[in-house]
Amino acid sequence: MKIRLGLIVLVLAAMIAAPRSSAADSSAPRVALVIGNSKYPDADKPLSQAVGDAREFADELKRAGFDAELGEDLSGDAMRRAFDRLYQRTKPGAAALVFFSGFGIQSGRQSYLIPVDAQIWTEPDVRRDGIALESVLNELNSRGASVKIALVDASRRNPFERRFRSFSAGLAPVIAPSGSLVMYAAALSAVVTDNDSAHSPFVSALREEIRVPGLSAEEALNRTRTAVARASRGEQVPWISSSLAEDFIFVPGAATAEKPTAEKPTAATAPVEAAKPAPAPLEAKPPQTTEAKPASGDDDKLVLALASDPTVKSLTAQIVDKPSDGNAYYRRGQVYASKGAYRSAIKDFDEAIRLNGKDVEAYNNRCWVRTVIGELEPALADCDQALLLRPNFVDALDSRGLLHLKSGRDKAAIADFDAALKINPRLTSSLYGRGLARKRIGLASEGEIDLTTAKKLDPNISKEFAGYGVK
Known part of the structure; x- marks a missing residue:
């Protein structure tokens, strides 16, 4: 799993309009x-x-x-x-x-x-x-x-x-x-x-x-x-x-004007909040609270609310200047996904894949987003394609493990989480997911060991999985 989102969509929307939290107000x-x-x-x-x-x-x-x-x-x-x-x-x-x-x-x-x-x-x-x-x-x-x-x-x-x-x-x-x-x-x-x-x-x-x-x-x-x-x-x-779930501000005060950019995108083309790494993908993926698919109206509101972010503006300007820039679509899709604008994220990953049919990261991230919103069969096709392009791709194994877990295919989930943990034994999401799957099939003690280890590495991991609709 590639993008861990720490907040549910409705809470995200509320936070955008709400006052800053304690971390933000110092x-x-x-x-x-x-x-x-x-x-x-x-x-x-x-x-x-x-x-x-x-x-x-x-x-x-x-x-x-x-x-x-x-x-x-x-x-x-x-x-x-x-x-x-x-x-x-x-x-x-x-x-x-x-x-x-x-x-x-x-x-x-x-x-x-x-x-x-x-x-x-x-x-x-x-x-x-x-x-x-x-x-x-x-x-x-x-x-x-x-x-x-x-x-x-x-x-x-x-x-x-x-x-x-x-x-x-x-x-x-x-x-x-x-x-x-x-x-x-x-x-x-x-x-x-x-x-x-x-x-x-x-x-x-x-x-x-x-x-x-x-x-x-x-x-x-x-x-x-x-x-x-x-x-x-x-x-x-x-x-x-x-993987910040809220803004942190070093020096409190009124937000300052943004630095000028060479090209200002229009409101119709501008999108999300992205202070995330451009050269490398985000490390974490976070939650949604239910299996229900987010309404497109909520998605549009998030995109508009995040439209003034300088990173998004920069990515959008790159796309306007060069519509064939698949990497810019991919990076903007990451940002949308990290903020809960899942439909817009899928559209950007669609474009990245259309422009480069071998974009393994885009296939994996589209798999994860589709899994979060409950589109499980198309998600499986994406994860399978990512692993076909890059066998033993740990992020795709982790994403497919979550997909199997949500689908009730517990033994298949364990197989994928096992493979991911063989590559990275400290991958908390695979440890926790495997623990849940093991308990479901009756391996209570082994499952509890996995869950306890995962919680020590990340005390918030259970909330994250509850957000996926998986308990």
Whole structure:
């Protein structure tokens, strides 16, 4: 499953018109840990920007009302103690933020933040000495944080990479709990080189955007990505993943005017709210409360309500300028789906597939959306096609598992969830779905183990599945 939606359609519509929640109005506690690591003994020289960026970013967060702790050139023990203090400061309902600038390494499809004293010669050393970003976000979630934000400037060519053959450059996608917003300074598996300036272009742009009054965190990060991509002429494009169920605003105040765009789409062609990653798909998919298909009128209202979003405007402008841009249709479809405008999402995925009959991501996401709204047979055809195009595609296995679960084909659901978990043992939706299916066929103890494990990874997973109409 690709897009996890955290709210039902009716609640979404109400939220659009309602006042901001506690996270948005800054009444909830705000805690942060900011780390700048520059002096790695294995590197040829200290990183020129990490510590200075961390200091200034910590100051920025304090001005925004965060209780921010700053750490510089931290050893493994010091980093673990700093994270423990962050966990202790994270109370239920809090917004918790982690900023890291230094070296990062991906291993086993996870991203690790590297302390300055790490002794890395083999891949197991990464997992021993590094701090797994997923583990940090999951721990913050277990402490009750309603908003988890991770900003990572660690997509650098590091000094350890030639020491083991299985090394992969850059950072890996993160499987984060609901209510998370993650941003990397560069695209997945990509690296950038520090320039001679005192501050990285990523952090400079980020600081500028988060101080804009009334601007949501998703919008601030999307503007940051656009600014960095523009400044680097497309050589550095930050990566974003979001499963926020509500807007979070760094600096409360009246929303500011949008930055001008080259081409303004008309109201008839503009669509949704999208502060989601353009280069990579969203990590999560969330719920609908019933099997009933959403009325087209509700869908139209959502599209109109979200029409002013700058990301949607940009995607719509791309489509107007180049109607054959299947990727723009696909990305806009993701946004529609993430906000509950399912019919419009399907239309965009239809176009993406018409333009590229081998667009496996579009087939998978159309399968998931159709599953959510109860169009199960067309959904099955989409999932089957996605798996024909890309065998063992974990997202399509997960989507088809949900489809079988909703159809009452419990053994088929277990087979698909088993296959997905063999590829990614931490895929919470497959764990929970398999637990439900196992209990249905009488494997009560095995099912309970799956459900308990999934809930530890994501305490909101049961609400998500209830939203799918599956219990």
